[in-house]
Amino acid sequence: MKLNMIAKVKNIKSVFIFFLCSVFFSCHSDDDQSPPEDPMNGFWLIADKGYIVEITDDKDVVYSVSNAGCVVLNSGFKIEDSGITLSVVNDNELVGITDQSLSNFKLTRLVNLDKRCLPEQLSKTKDPKINFDFFWNIFNDYYAFFELRNVDWSAYENLRDQVTEDNLYTILEELVLKLEDGHVGISDDEKDIDINSGTSILLERLNANLSGDLIIESEDDFDNIMIQKGRIIIQNYLGGSYESDDTETIIWQIINDEIAYVNIFGMAGYGTTINNELTTLNMVLDKMMNDIKMSGVTKLILDIRFNEGGFDKVSSDIASRFTDQQRVVFSKKARLGDGFTEDLNVSLGPKGAFQFTDDIVLLTSPLTASAAEIFTLYLKDLPNVTIVGENTNGVFSDVLEHVLPNGAQIGLSNEIYSDAQGEVYEAIGVGPSTANQVPFLSNDDFLNNKDGGIDKAIEVLNK
Known part of the structure; x- marks a missing residue:
């Protein structure tokens, strides 16, 4: 699944x-x-x-x-x-x-x-033991988080002796699942194989406050509960309508005289091609920020609980509309042999004609992943930002993709992101203080047709 x-x-x-x-x-x-x-x-x-x-x-x-x-x-x-x-x-x-x-x-x-x-040395074979060798070595050479995720990778090299054509993917799945990393996976279209390391732990987190018919057990269950959640927000908090870009990847609405609401559903999909992604995004942001400015609100809810990632530069361009000064916000480095590349310091500065710098609540959830977590790194240390919800997914690295000799694709985490204080949130995620923890999905919310995260955000903003 x-x-x-x-x-x-x-x-x-x-x-x-x-x-x-x-x-x-x-x-x-x-x-x-x-x-x-x-x-x-x-x-x-x-x-x-x-x-x-x-x-x-x-x-x-x-x-x-x-x-x-x-x-x-x-x-x-x-x-x-x-x-x-x-x-x-x-x-x-x-x-x-x-x-x-x-x-x-x-x-x-x-x-x-x-x-x-060289042509005579290139590997293109379905031999299961050779494919296991490639899989194990690619992770051994490039994966960045064995120690953090408490996995002794060297202990599994001898599994090669047990590998057969029938059990190759069963053994590889066992190894992948040990990492519990949503950016680690294997896919083989020919054999209808699609394995992800982070699915089980994600389901545990999403289901933690659900029971009965609300429990997510399939992709259809997931889609249905997301639709229910969205309907509650639109009908009960946005008055049944909202402004958006053409693809409804980002929506916004004025909740009341003081508070505006923005939901960023993804960090990709704004343009028609990869080449006009940022241009299109910034045209949308110009309109959205002007609407917020003209409304006169002084408080803002930024909702990225549904946001499953995308491009880091999209995260950067959106975040730039909520700061009025340049600052270093995080650094990143990639695994290189037994060490790492030099740290790349990443800064955030203002863009656009208007930046909203009054009180902001940032809503996060276990679904908040990848480039959406980068967005969280951009904003979390701003003095006017309060996080409400749950810890993010904990998968910050770009996905490094390789291929096995049998044609199967594998993805792995190769980069380490650290915040401005040097903290690493891989496998943990960025989250709220204890007082501001609110589950993304709960029996109580669906029973009472409400959104506890938005309710808490309004409470925080009204203090």
Whole structure:
């Protein structure tokens, strides 16, 4: 069983997807001579991600590499769908820049293609033991949270001896579930396999205050209870109507003379393509912020309890409408060998003609995941912001995707995010003080046709 959250977060907040989209490169021509060699042509290593990118005039290929060997990750790019551009730093270094991610990508030139990726060495096999080797080694090489999640990965390498064609995915699922990480998963369309490490613990959290027919046991149950929850909010708190963007990914309404309500359902899906995502988003934000300004309200509820993630830059652009000064809010680093890359400090500053800096309550839940949790990091230390609800999901890292020799895709957490004080919230999530803890889903709310989180938010704002 797979909840919507698992699919959306895994597919959107992914480093690998940018390289699946395309690589930009320059071509120069002269009527009197042959085109010179493109300076980007060649083999390039992205060490912290385990990728080798081959750029030629005819085609571009991305390889997945680990201590187990090499597999073709993608054999062709679609430039027209690109969300990334490559720039030459020097003869031996490129940098990849994208509007959707907070991180740039460093590519280091290789003189020759890694021997593991030569045609005769490439792995493309359904042999279960070889596929287990690749799975174990990819996690061993790139996963960032074994210690934090209390898993001794080395203890499971000898499971290889037990692997057969029939039990491969059963054994891999056992390993995946030990991590309890919503950004860890395996999918094999050919065998109808879709395993996520975080589903069980998420269900436990969502069902903690539910009983009887309200218990979530399937994706249909999840969808139905989300619809019920949404109806209660719209009818009982928003007066049956609201303003929104074209896709209703963000909605807003004035609750009363003092309080406005904004629900951000996702950190992606505002544009029609990856290239106009942020432009479209900021047009929507301009309208929303103007509506809030013109209403004269002095208090705001920001609801991200339904928000399953998306692009970090979307989170940044939305958060920028709620601060009036530049500040460092968190840092991030990626696993690199036995250590990590240098910390990247991330700042938040104001954008737009108007920033709301009066009292804000931020509503969070176990569904608040990935890029929505980055949004929480942006706002949590602002003096005018109070968090109400439950701890967020605890999956901050971009999803690093690799592929096994049998074609199965795997995703894992490769990055560590720390707040401005150096605290890491992976596996824990960011949450409210004890006094402001309110369950996202509860028997009481559905029985009494109310939303305890919004009620508590109004109470906090009225103090």
